[in-house]
Amino acid sequence: MQRKAYVTGVAALLAVLLAGCTGSSDDGGPTDDSNPGEAGTATAAAEPGRYDTLPQACGAVSRSTLDSLLPGIRQIADEAQRTTAYAGEATLTYDTDRKAGCRWKATSADATDRLFVDFERVVSYDNAVSADSQAEALFVKKVTAAAIPQPTASGSSGGTTTQAAPSASASASASASAPTSPAASASTSPSASASATPADLQSRLLDDLGDEAFVDDALSSAGSTVKQRVVTVAFRTSNVIVTIQYEEQPTTVGVVPDSKEMQDRARKLAAQLADSLGG
Numbered sequence: 581m582q583r584k585a586y587v588t589g590v591a592a593l594l595a596v597l598l599a600g601c602t603g604s605s606d607d608g609g610p611t612d613d614s615n616p617g618e619a620g621t622a623t624a625a626a627e628p629g630r631y632d633t634l635p636q637a638c639g640a641v642s643r644s645t646l647d648s649l650l651p652g653i654r655q656i657a658d659e660a661q662r663t664t665a666y667a668g669e670a671t672l673t674y675d676t677d678r679k680a681g682c683r684w685k686a687t688s689a690d691a692t693d694r695l696f697v698d699f700e701r702v703v704s705y706d707n708a709v710s711a712d713s714q715a716e717a718l719f720v721k722k723v724t725a726a727a728i729p730q731p732t733a734s735g736s737s738g739g740t741t742t743q744a745a746p747s748a749s750a751s752a753s754a755s756a757s758a759p760t761s762p763a764a765s766a767s768t769s770p771s772a773s774a775s776a777t778p779a780d781l782q783s784r785l786l787d788d789l790g791d792e793a794f795v796d797d798a799l800s801s802a803g804s805t806v807k808q809r810v811v812t813v814a815f816r817t818s819n820v821i822v823t824i825q826y827e828e829q830p831t832t833v834g835v836v837p838d839s840k841e842m843q844d845r846a847r848k849l850a851a852q853l854a855d856s857l858g859g
Contacts, residue, residue: 626704629711629819631857634699638668638682640853641697649695649826649845652688677701689831696825697853703819711819719792719816722823726796726812728783781839786847790815790822790854795847797839806830809837813850817857824850 643666647654656662671681681698702715786793793815800808808829815822826846828837 626707626710627712629702629704629715631701631818631820633677634680634701634820635856636676637680637697637699638670640682640699640856641668641684641695641849642852645849645852646684646695649849650684650686650693651690652686652693653684655688656686671698678703687831691828691830691837693829694825694827696823697849698823698825700821700823701819702821715816715819715821716792719814719821722814722821723785723794726783726794726814728785728794728796731785781843786813786815789813789847789850790817792816793850795843797843799836799839805833807836809839809842811839811842811846813843813846815850815854817854820857822850822853822857824853 653665668682668684673679678701684695704711704714783796796812798810811826813824824846
């Protein structure tokens with residue numbers, strides 16, 4: 581009987597000793613599988629951004645808006661061809677949740693119009709940089725590439741962009757090469773004045789669209805006398821960047837596409853897309 585009591589007492593003593601050696605989280609000591617060097621080094625992941633998908637680009641623009649930007653689309657006689665024109669052509673992409681775009685084109689008696697809409701969802705793989713911050717950095721690069729002037733201290737757009745200067749020379753070239761018939765003079769006179777882009781229509785930052793935005797207006801020569809205007813409106817909403825490129829090339833020699841009209845159409849579409857994104 582004494583031997584059994586002795587064994588029981590030894591077992592109890594060993595249990596106490598083992599408990600003291602291993603410690604517990606209650607007394608503040610480290611456990612066997614803890615790593616003191618890792619304490620306090622965990623970093624919270626940066627915000628992933630509001631959007632985790634993109635809209636279907638070719639379905640993002642309504643028929644009524646396409647009618648406005650591409651007047652020739654309604655003039656397509658063949659119903660199948662007209663339906664195809666409204667549907668647009670999706671750009672090639674390998675991940676529609678990261679990049680999606682669509683192109684439309686229509687020719688009327690007056691001009692050939694083209695529209696391109698592009699959506700880009702920015703994702704950050706750096707835990708220290710949020711998706712919004714990454715998208716903001718990319719947008720800054722777009723602004724710089726387009727040579728958009730920064731506002732002056734008074735809040736108005738100062739200086740001219742690299743696109744504004746060619747517009748004035750293009751106006752002089754168009755005037756010199758335009759036909760001298762009365763009909764031609766009537767059509768080129770207002771267009772020539774339109775090419776001298778007013779200050780409030782020059783390429784500039786916008787403060788009424790998304791988190792940040794800009795409009796870029798460029799007039800180029802598609803030929804020796806035919807002028808093509810390209811209006812680009814781009815904006816950022818959280819981690820999504822939307823770019824709209826609207827082009828018009830008149831069929832009549834000497835005619836210059838109207839800057840205000842094209843900008844108004846492009847900006848209206850941009851506002852619609854921003855609303856659809858909820859931004």
